[in-house]
Amino acid sequence: MIVGSGEVRTESPKQPVISIRDLGFSYGESPVLEGVDLEVLDGEFVGLVGPNAGGKSTLLKLVLGLLEPQQGSIQVIGQTPRQAVRRVGYVPQFPTFPRDFPISVEQVVLTGRLGFGPMLGWYRSSDRTAARQALAEVEALDLARRRIGTLSGGQLQRVLLARALVAEPLILILDEPTANIDQRMEGDIFDLLARLNARLTILVVSHDIAFISGYVDRVACLNRTLVCHTTERVDGDLIHQLYGDNVRQVAHAGSGHGHAHNLGHQGH
Numbered sequence: 258m259i260v261g262s263g264e265v266r267t268e269s270p271k272q273p274v275i276s277i278r279d280l281g282f283s284y285g286e287s288p289v290l291e292g293v294d295l296e297v298l299d300g301e302f303v304g305l306v307g308p309n310a311g312g313k314s315t316l317l318k319l320v321l322g323l324l325e326p327q328q329g330s331i332q333v334i335g336q337t338p339r340q341a342v343r344r345v346g347y348v349p350q351f352p353t354f355p356r357d358f359p360i361s362v363e364q365v366v367l368t369g370r371l372g373f374g375p376m377l378g379w380y381r382s383s384d385r386t387a388a389r390q391a392l393a394e395v396e397a398l399d400l401a402r403r404r405i406g407t408l409s410g411g412q413l414q415r416v417l418l419a420r421a422l423v424a425e426p427l428i429l430i431l432d433e434p435t436a437n438i439d440q441r442m443e444g445d446i447f448d449l450l451a452r453l454n455a456r457l458t459i460l461v462v463s464h465d466i467a468f469i470s471g472y473v474d475r476v477a478c479l480n481r482t483l484v485c486h487t488t489e490r491v492d493g494d495l496i497h498q499l500y501g502d503n504v505r506q507v508a509h510a511g512s513g514h515g516h517a518h519n520l521g522h523q524g525h
């Protein structure tokens with residue numbers, strides 16, 4: 258509540274846009290997720306971190322409605338994940354395209370509009386305008402006519418982000434968006450996400466807890482079960498708890514963030 262010069266104004270509390278309750282999932286005998294609870298509030302920027310095979314991608318697939326919970330529940334904007342799928346923009350983990358794959362950047366972005374219009378068939382001019390706007394928003398409009406397979410890792414991530422944005426989502430979910438790009442680009446992508454967070458709720462999977470804690474509001478640490486921490490809690494002890502000895506920390510030369518890198522995922 259805000260009180261000033263005799264006026265009383267009540268700020269409405271932020272609503273959860275993703276609600277996960279007591280979620281359980283296994284592919285076979287051994288559980289991958291157990292008793293997972295998570296609420297992501299409207300407008301939040303949440304980082305999802307955890308060791309290899311901790312269940313991060315599985316949790317995303319459940320939130321996207323690609324898998325069904327075996328225990329517990331998930332609501333996305335008050336609906337089932339499948340019902341809400343059009344309001345969720347998804348940036349998958351670094352797909353690769355052959356260099357001569359015959360599809361342009363603009364065509365890739367346009368696939369984000371599939372099913373948008375009333376008719377089956379070709380894209381409308383409003384779809385093309387939206388695709389160009391989305392490319393401009395991620396500062397990649399100059400790439401529109403390039404073949405998708407000729408892009409660098411950082412350029413490809415921007416284009417996939419534009420493809421997610423063109424569907425006008427309320428929530429953006431990204432799976433390791435900077436896993437195969439250099440540190441300067443990593444900062445650029447997260448600066449861009451921070452700007453988009455002004456109008457979108459963001460859930461991002463990262464292997465680099467120390468880096469993302471400079472950007473996100475909270476980190477959700479997933480290792481079969483899930484524990485949330487505010488970013489102030491992200492220190493050496495927490496990183497060690499989560500990743501054990503499989504972590505080396507190196508300063509980011511000249512990054513100005515003063516953060517360290519978790520190199521526990523060198524397989525990526």
Ligand SMILES: Nc1ncnc2c1ncn2[C@@H]1O[C@H](COP(=O)(O)OP(=O)(O)OP(=O)(O)O)[C@@H](O)[C@H]1O
Pocket residue numbers: 284289307308309310311312313314315316
């Ligand atoms: N389709 C599948 N069938 C069987 N087991 C699977 C399948 N997908 C994932 N798993 C297993 O489930 C566990 C969790 O995998 P998941 O990919 O969710 O983890 P992650 O935290 O995203 O890992 P990483 O950081 O390595 O990407 C792993 O042991 C993995 O081998």
